[in-house]
Amino acid sequence: MMNRMKWLIVSLILATIAALMAGCGGGGGSSNSVDTSQQVSFFVTDDLSTAYDHVWVKFHEVELEYAGGSSKVYNSDTGVEIDLRALNTGSGNLFQFLGAASFPSKPITKIKFTVARNLVLFTTGATTGTNAQFATAFNLSNGRSRFEVTPSTPLTVAPGGAVAFDFDLSAWTLASGFVTPVGAVFAGSGLGNPANHVDEDFSGTVSDLAGTVPTLNFAVTRANGQVVKVTTSASTVFLNSNGAPSPVVANGKRVEVRGRFATSSQSFAASVVKVEDSNGVGDDEDKVKGLVRNANASAGTFEVKSQFVRGFLPAQLWVNVQTSSTTKYFNRLGAVISSTAFYAALTSGSAEAEGVYNSGNNTLVATKVKLEDGVGGDDYQEAKGTLITSNEGAGTLSIAMTEWEGFAGSPGGTLNISTTGGTDYRGTDGQTITKTQFFAGLASATLVKVEGTFSGTTMQAKRLELRNNGGGGGAGNDPHEVNGTISDINESAGTFKVTLVNWFGFGGSHGQVVSVTMTSGATYRNDDGSAMTKEQFFAALATSPLVEVDGTVTGSAMTGVKAKLDDD
Numbered sequence: 179m180m181n182r183m184k185w186l187i188v189s190l191i192l193a194t195i196a197a198l199m200a201g202c203g204g205g206g207g208s209s210n211s212v213d214t215s216q217q218v219s220f221f222v223t224d225d226l227s228t229a230y231d232h233v234w235v236k237f238h239e240v241e242l243e244y245a246g247g248s249s250k251v252y253n254s255d256t257g258v259e260i261d262l263r264a265l266n267t268g269s270g271n272l273f274q275f276l277g278a279a280s281f282p283s284k285p286i287t288k289i290k291f292t293v294a295r296n297l298v299l300f301t302t303g304a305t306t307g308t309n310a311q312f313a314t315a316f317n318l319s320n321g322r323s324r325f326e327v328t329p330s331t332p333l334t335v336a337p338g339g340a341v342a343f344d345f346d347l348s349a350w351t352l353a354s355g356f357v358t359p360v361g362a363v364f365a366g367s368g369l370g371n372p373a374n375h376v377d378e379d380f381s382g383t384v385s386d387l388a389g390t391v392p393t394l395n396f397a398v399t400r401a402n403g404q405v406v407k408v409t410t411s412a413s414t415v416f417l418n419s420n421g422a423p424s425p426v427v428a429n430g431k432r433v434e435v436r437g438r439f440a441t442s443s444q445s446f447a448a449s450v451v452k453v454e455d456s457n458g459v460g461d462d463e464d465k466v467k468g469l470v471r472n473a474n475a476s477a478g479t480f481e482v483k484s485q486f487v488r489g490f491l492p493a494q495l496w497v498n499v500q501t502s503s504t505t506k507y508f509n510r511l512g513a514v515i516s517s518t519a520f521y522a523a524l525t526s527g528s529a530e531a532e533g534v535y536n537s538g539n540n541t542l543v544a545t546k547v548k549l550e551d552g553v554g555g556d557d558y559q560e561a562k563g564t565l566i567t568s569n570e571g572a573g574t575l576s577i578a579m580t581e582w583e584g585f586a587g588s589p590g591g592t593l594n595i596s597t598t599g600g601t602d603y604r605g606t607d608g609q610t611i612t613k614t615q616f617f618a619g620l621a622s623a624t625l626v627k628v629e630g631t632f633s634g635t636t637m638q639a640k641r642l643e644l645r646n647n648g649g650g651g652g653a654g655n656d657p658h659e660v661n662g663t664i665s666d667i668n669e670s671a672g673t674f675k676v677t678l679v680n681w682f683g684f685g686g687s688h689g690q691v692v693s694v695t696m697t698s699g700a701t702y703r704n705d706d707g708s709a710m711t712k713e714q715f716f717a718a719l720a721t722s723p724l725v726e727v728d729g730t731v732t733g734s735a736m737t738g739v740k741a742k743l744d745d746d
Contacts, residue, residue, distance in 0.1 A: 227347035252277030285332030417512035421688030464489035475521035518723030559584035610707035
């Protein structure tokens with residue numbers, strides 16, 4: 179049946195790439211010689227089939243042959259898992275980018291798909307998949323299958339063009355556990371519209387970084403050596419994979435990007451950029467993303483619908499997720515939050531979980547979880563910095579950033595802050611103060627902390643706090659800050675332990691345990707900023723999801739001078 183396969187070549191005219199200003203967080207110094215404007219991009223889509231809800235196939239390679247050579251537009255030992263059935267909404271086609279490559283302007287004489295031999299099909303309404311294999315006629319010796327297609331007429335592809343292939347699931351046959359695939363030309367429109375492309379995750383090393391945050395342009399070299407271009411905007415979420423604050427994209431760093439491909443610019447518009455650990459730990463872990471159900475905060479479990487997966491083919495429609503005290507929790511905007519805040523928001527919408535998947539019990543043990551679309555939860559971004567200017571009448575100020583979460587900042591970069599009638603103001607001791615008191619106190623505070631929603635170069639403040647933190651090195655009244663979950667409470671000794679979720683002014687790490695000893699003159703406050711006695715504070719500490727302590731950290735011990743309950 180494979181001789182029924184046909185191809186559609188869509189020639190695309192690329193706009194001239196303007197000269198980009200060097201700069202941004204990581205600076206220059208790393209360059210990639212690949213001219214993506216000369217690459218041919220390859221996509222897959224699906225012709226609607228009502229017989230299946232999901233058809234999961236792992237792609238390893240797509241190779242285009244021509245006289246005297248060949249080019250692999252996609253090549254990966256680990257492969258990429260694609261739900262082909264999801265590439266048609268019933269009212270139109272969706273497109274998934276597989277890869278791109280440059281090759282001589284010679285007619286294509288053969289196209290080769292290499293896929294994993296095993297696939298999983300979910301018939302309409304099924305919650306358990308049917309395991310199958312591609313027909314033995316397509317077998318390779320390494321557990322993979324290959325379909326070779328020879329066009330009846332050699333195909334000429336212009337540089338900067340795109341090749342779209344439509345898997346016609348309605349014509350696939352399944353007999354005795356073996357599948358014979360069928361493909362057809364995608365004859366419709368919509369390939370040039372980014373809205374018709376699905377979000378994709380990929381990782382690699384940054385080069386050719388240019389632009390000014392938050393508007394960046396850079397190249398990502400994937401593990402197979404292929405290069406794709408990425409652009410970011412004010413709406414792009416930035417975060418560090420290890421949970422640390424102040425994500426910075428730089429040449430030579432590894433990143434994981436989520437975005438949609440635009441054929442007009444031959445680049446991905448990034449919705450999320452995750453800066454990976456410098457040592458590569460945790461890169462490309464197993465992943466599941468989709469709608470959530472059956473969240474159980476006490477057990478640390480929930481279920482995710484397998485709408486996107488990486489590292490495995492789902493045998494069940496819903497994947498069990500197990501979290502623990504070492505799991506990192508992120509809100510929808512990329513800021514680190516507590517497990518309590520995460521589970522409180524997990525009543526609707528979608529989530530993403532990364533970790534290690536066990537096919538035996540259909541469970542992913544999560545190292546990281548992140549809220550996706552939905553409502554609820556403490557959706558905010560955060561920054562700290564020193565005052566530049568303020569205007570009480572206009573309710574505005576600007577700071578030079580020292581730390582930031584959930585967006586692209588830069589050390590010393592200017593963040594403009596606006597306020598509303600609902601902005602909450604706090605003093606240096608965590609107490610609730612008026613707007614007038616806050617702006618008056620800016621002159622003597624050493625730092626400003628803001629939580630809110632970032633757009634462009636401005637953050638609309640939900641909460642503003644005055645701080646006397648020196649920012650490390652012993653400066654200021656209380657140079658260090660810890661925020662995290664609580665254990666080993668001892669009221670008489672004035673001690674407890676904090677497992678770090680956030681920290682400031684010292685070299686902490688997510689999940690690090692800091693032993694806190696409060697001084698005899700320490701002050702205590704509730705989450706609403708009201709004063710508490712030591713006895714009231716320690717009585718409430720056992721049921722508080724988080725605590726925030728200011729003081730001095732030495733090694734893994736802290737001498738605390740201020741402590742505040744934190745419910746988010």
